[in-house]
Amino acid sequence: MLRAINAMQDAVVLANCIYEMKSSSHDDIKGALKDYKKQRYAHAKQQVESSNTAGKILYGQNWFEKFMRKAVLAWLPKSFEKSNLTKAGSYRPQASFIPQAPVRGTVPVLPQKPSKRYQEGLKRHQQEMKEEEGVKEEKVEQQAETQAF
Numbered sequence: 001m002l003r004a005i006n007a008m009q010d011a012v013v014l015a016n017c018i019y020e021m022k023s024s025s026h027d028d029i030k031g032a033l034k035d036y037k038k039q040r041y042a043h044a045k046q047q048v049e050s051s052n053t054a055g056k057i058l059y060g061q062n063w064f065e066k067f068m069r070k071a072v073l074a075w076l077p078k079s080f081e082k083s084n085l086t087k088a089g090s091y092r093p094q095a096s097f098i099p100q101a102p103v104r105g106t107v108p109v110l111p112q113k114p115s116k117r118y119q120e121g122l123k124r125h126q127q128e129m130k131e132e133e134g135v136k137e138e139k140v141e142q143q144a145e146t147q148a149f
């Protein structure tokens with residue numbers, strides 16, 4: 001279940017970890033993969049386990065699995081299904097090296113791990129823009145002064 005989504009989430013988180021690497025040294029690669037495992041392992045494990053359970057419930061052929069199918073499909077309250085879907089839907093990792101997508105819709109989003117490198121780059125860029133603006137304003141003022149003389 002949701003295997004393609006998990007493949008995409010894997011790719012996004014791995015790309016984020018690679019983006020944070022300071023160099024392509026062995027230690028930095030090891031560090032990035034360690035961070036990737038830290039961020040993804042628990043979620044991926046839970047996804048595999050719940051996929052196994054769902055497979056048994058939906059397609060299982062022994063008496064217990066058949067009973068569970070009936071119980072889940074016929075008797076389980078819709079609110080339980082909704083709360084499970086909300087929990088799964090709130091995990092939406094994003095690429096941290098591009099602007100974040102705005103939060104829309106009704107399902108809450110878990111906080112994203114911010115990228116230090118991206119934030120620093122953004123700050124640098126804003127600073128450069130400010131300085132450029134300052135230089136432009138200075139030039140305009142100088143021009144106005146020379147025209148006044």
Ligand SMILES: Cc1cc2nc3c(=O)[nH]c(=O)nc-3n(C[C@H](O)[C@H](O)[C@H](O)COP(=O)(O)OP(=O)(O)OC[C@H]3O[C@@H](n4cnc5c(N)ncnc54)[C@H](O)[C@@H]3O)c2cc1C
Binds near residue numbers: 001003005007
């Ligand atoms: C029959 C079937 C039905 C499925 N149905 C669904 C579904 O309905 N919903 C769902 O969510 N998921 C479904 N999945 C699962 C989903 O397709 C996979 O979970 C997902 O595609 C995994 O993505 P990935 O990028 O990790 O791997 P892949 O999509 O397998 O991509 C790996 C790529 O790497 C390439 N590659 C491998 N080794 C090398 C190498 N040494 N050098 C260069 N390239 C290499 C491969 O050729 C391939 O293009 C289905 C899978 C199958 C097999």
